Amino acid sequence: MLKDFIPILLLVVFSSCIQPKKIVYMNDLGDSKINLQGKVIEPTIKVGDQLYIYVSSMDMQATMVYNAPNFASPRQNASSIGNSEATILNGYLVDTNGNIALPEIGQIKAAGQTYSSLKTELESRLNEYLKNPIVSIRCLNYRITVLGEVKASGTYNIPYQRINILQALGIAGDLTIQGNRKNVLVIRESSDERIIQRLDLTDPKILEHPFYMLDSGDVIYVEPNQSRINSASTFLQIWPTVASAITLLILAINLR
Numbered sequence: 001m002l003k004d005f006i007p008i009l010l011l012v013v014f015s016s017c018i019q020p021k022k023i024v025y026m027n028d029l030g031d032s033k034i035n036l037q038g039k040v041i042e043p044t045i046k047v048g049d050q051l052y053i054y055v056s057s058m059d060m061q062a063t064m065v066y067n068a069p070n071f072a073s074p075r076q077n078a079s080s081i082g083n084s085e086a087t088i089l090n091g092y093l094v095d096t097n098g099n100i101a102l103p104e105i106g107q108i109k110a111a112g113q114t115y116s117s118l119k120t121e122l123e124s125r126l127n128e129y130l131k132n133p134i135v136s137i138r139c140l141n142y143r144i145t146v147l148g149e150v151k152a153s154g155t156y157n158i159p160y161q162r163i164n165i166l167q168a169l170g171i172a173g174d175l176t177i178q179g180n181r182k183n184v185l186v187i188r189e190s191s192d193e194r195i196i197q198r199l200d201l202t203d204p205k206i207l208e209h210p211f212y213m214l215d216s217g218d219v220i221y222v223e224p225n226q227s228r229i230n231s232a233s234t235f236l237q238i239w240p241t242v243a244s245a246i247t248l249l250i251l252a253i254n255l256r
Contacts, residue, residue: 195231
C-alpha cells in the first residue's frame, strides 16, 4: 500500500521545483550589439509633471524672472521658529489642461511634448526677450512604483531622466526567487488612456521591447510564480502532516 503513495509524493516534490530557465533573465543571450536607432522613444511630458526649467543667456539678470519659480521663497521652519530657513525646489507644474505658464511668454502647451521639443519651443519664444537663450529641462517628480514579489516594494523617486525596467527592479532589490519573471506587468497612464503590458524578463528580446524604458508614473507588478502560489495553498501547507499521518497509519496496519 505504501508503494501506491510514492508516485504522489514524487509528483509533489518535483512540481515544487523551479526550472533554471524560469528564473534566469534573458536566457541564451550571447555577445551581441543592438542597434537602437529609431527604437528609443523619448518620454513625453504629462499632466502633473513638475518641471525644472532653467534659462541662461548673455544677460543673467534678465533670466532671473524665468528661473525664480524653480525655487520657493525661503520660509521659516514651522517646527523651529526663529531657526534656520529652508529652500525647496518648486518648478513649473503642468496643470490639468497640460499647460505651464512662463513670465512674459504666458501659457505654453507642455503635456504631450517631448523634453527636446519643449526646449526648442521655449528657446525660440524666449529669443524675443533674451539674447541667445539656452533652456535646460528635467522632471522633478519622476517616480516609479514596484509591487509584488520583490525584496523592497514601494514608490521610488528617480533622480535622472530615464530608467529601464531592469534598473527599476534593481532599485527595488530585485525579484525574489518566487517572482514570475515571465509575466511582469507594467501599467502606464497618460491623460486619456491606461496601457497594460506584460513583459517576459527571460526573453532576450526584452532589451528591444518598447516598454523596456519606463515613463514617470509607471507601475510594475511582479506576480508570484506557481511555486509561490502552491506554497500558499492551504492543501500544500497541511500536506506534510497528512502524508505523515497516512504513513503512520499504513505502518500500523502492516504491523498487525
